Amino acid sequence: MKVLTFSLSLRKDSYNKKLLVLATEAIKKNHSEVNVEHLDLLDYVMPAYDGDVEVTKGLPEAAQRFKEKLEGVEALIIASPEYNFSYPGHFKNTFDWISRFQPFPWSNKAVLLLSASMGLVGGNRGLWHLRVPFEYCNAFVYPGMFSLASAHQAFDEAGALLSAEQQKRLETMTLSFMEFSKNLKY
Amino acid sequence: MKVLTFSLSLRKDSYNKKLLVLATEAIKKNHSEVNVEHLDLLDYVMPAYDGDVEVTKGLPEAAQRFKEKLEGVEALIIASPEYNFSYPGHFKNTFDWISRFQPFPWSNKAVLLLSASMGLVGGNRGLWHLRVPFEYCNAFVYPGMFSLASAHQAFDEAGALLSAEQQKRLETMTLSFMEFSKNLKY
Amino acid sequence: MKVLTFSLSLRKDSYNKKLLVLATEAIKKNHSEVNVEHLDLLDYVMPAYDGDVEVTKGLPEAAQRFKEKLEGVEALIIASPEYNFSYPGHFKNTFDWISRFQPFPWSNKAVLLLSASMGLVGGNRGLWHLRVPFEYCNAFVYPGMFSLASAHQAFDEAGALLSAEQQKRLETMTLSFMEFSKNLKY
Amino acid sequence: MKVLTFSLSLRKDSYNKKLLVLATEAIKKNHSEVNVEHLDLLDYVMPAYDGDVEVTKGLPEAAQRFKEKLEGVEALIIASPEYNFSYPGHFKNTFDWISRFQPFPWSNKAVLLLSASMGLVGGNRGLWHLRVPFEYCNAFVYPGMFSLASAHQAFDEAGALLSAEQQKRLETMTLSFMEFSKNLKY
Numbered sequence A, B, C, D: 001m002k003v004l005t006f007s008l009s010l011r012k013d014s015y016n017k018k019l020l021v022l023a024t025e026a027i028k029k030n031h032s033e034v035n036v037e038h039l040d041l042l043d044y045v046m047p048a049y050d051g052d053v054e055v056t057k058g059l060p061e062a063a064q065r066f067k068e069k070l071e072g073v074e075a076l077i078i079a080s081p082e083y084n085f086s087y088p089g090h091f092k093n094t095f096d097w098i099s100r101f102q103p104f105p106w107s108n109k110a111v112l113l114l115s116a117s118m119g120l121v122g123g124n125r126g127l128w129h130l131r132v133p134f135e136y137c138n139a140f141v142y143p144g145m146f147s148l149a150s151a152h153q154a155f156d157e158a159g160a161l162l163s164a165e166q167q168k169r170l171e172t173m174t175l176s177f178m179e180f181s182k183n184l185k186y
Helices: A015-030 A051-057 A061-070 A089-098 A124-136 A164-183 B015-030 B051-057 B061-070 B089-098 B124-136 B164-183 C015-030 C051-057 C061-070 C089-098 C124-136 C164-183 D015-030 D051-057 D061-070 D089-098 D124-136 D164-183
Strands: A002-007 A035-039 A075-079 A110-116 A146-148 B002-007 B035-039 B075-079 B110-116 B146-148 C002-007 C035-039 C075-079 C110-116 C146-148 D002-007 D035-039 D075-079 D110-116 D146-148
Touching (some): A002 A015, A015 A035, A015 A110, A015 A146, A015 A164, A061 A089, A110 A164, A146 A164, B015 B035, B015 B146, B075 B164, B089 C089, B110 B164, B124 C124, B124 D124, C015 C035, C015 C110, C015 C164, C075 C164, C110 C124, D002 D015, D015 D035, D015 D110, D015 D146, D061 D089, D110 D164
Parallel strands (some): A002 A075, A075 A110, B110 B146, C002 C035, C110 C146, D002 D035, D002 D075
């Protein structure tokens, strides 16, 4: 089984990336047979979606590469900050390009959404917007979502969550999601 | 396996109820082992949710019965009209009462959402709002949703969809949903 | 000018009702000419919306009274708890009945949304769902919304907000909303 | 008074741009004193929002120019296609950059949203997502939104809407919005 992780925050020291590391560790500890790969969106830069460009030049090379990366992947774990009460626009632009391939490359993937933010809400509103394009494209977005509030005070120096309860919740959710992904039929 | 269906339109001749009949037929034809039961929300009338009433009188008897009906059910098929670009309020009131039980009686159910409306949009916006409380309560809402526009012109006298393509799409989606429900692990 | 306030929490000691009292005080202190009336939804109990009932019996008497209450009102201040990441269902049922009158009784009203909750998020997600039916019915929902988190620790014994900053923010928002309402043209 | 219009579809022959032309004509015919300017988002290309880039290089030059364009503007008319049941990602990326200025450059603008799409729904779902970041940033998004379905069959050769009723509705909505914008106080 193949899992792809990526962060919609592009910052190098992003709290969202830290969440992905923890989710990845939980999988590796419990599912040695699973192949987890991290993808950096900075390696997949695309121009603004423009129907005229699509007609004259076709889909961007980075969209082609991203799409190939999605092939054979059963599950995605995505960590996203919240920008202006919604998802980061740059990723939706990537999503818009990718969804020009037929069938939808997102189709039938299992998706787990995580979120970290410095505010008290934890980025939860952004995730609810983010579900929509994925579900429209027939991805199976896991109902449980992990939202980490006050992210700047949440990690210890080794990158673990200071709250044992939160650390446990993230691990449990990740492993439940793996169970869901492995048994997904449709 | 046990499936429960109900319509958020309370009308006797509701187009949404007709969709449920078609989905039920598709299941029975292909999965004789599955037990499909239709529930009429008119049999589960509840007062407006009021925290004071909950404290003094407890949960309504109809909420208790509804909750018991949900026990042992693996999948729900719900057909909903769209009221004012969102879901029907009366059902959300029922939902609000039911969600006072712990653990959430909706938790871990597979849910398929259908919608019929006389307008051109088919009730799709209402379904997107309806996903949220279900997903919050850990239900697995199927990404595909069936929206029937111009519902008053869509059925023949025997209750089948006049469009063979739509009829096929509804059947295919229902059977895919059954596959999903039967294999659901978490 | 006439302002109507009501709480979507039906509890007698609702934190949402306390917010309405504070908003009302802010108006009375600054706009003695404005008539602010509080309406208790418990006085407007309606059955579940049912198209068959509408055809055979017409709109409920309570819907008729509510609609009359809305006549001549320029602005609404509504305080709402969040139930299951959305708005309270019972009020949407009331809304669904009321919206059967033509033209929409909600049309062209200015609306301010407040929210109090015991959680850390303050009910904000419920308000975003609540905007949709109002805006569909041509109400002018003020962009600013006041969300009070940890409501059970937020009030002093006299009913004021313990945080002077929050108290100020609520007053400022209410007065800005009054300015907006008084000048509303369309 | 100053109005800015722009299309979230970047296509040269975009149906959304055609809607903006019609809205602009309606304003010019009725409000000769109003200055309406059209902005082409292709002149404001920005990289993906990245907090590290913001720290090291500051806000992009195009974000600076866009922000200056917004100064002194009272109203925005935005036409948007629907991509994957939500708004176009590239514009949200622009929005995310612009919202890094304080105070929000979107704040207190009146905003009218239009949408054209070749489907039967007219792009309406995308507009409901688009409202959220604007309203979060204190823009006054007009409740009425104009959604044009089957846009590829909707215009005559001169660019007017073939349906006199739709043409009238667009004009009426635009002029009501102008009334709203001119009287906006807060």
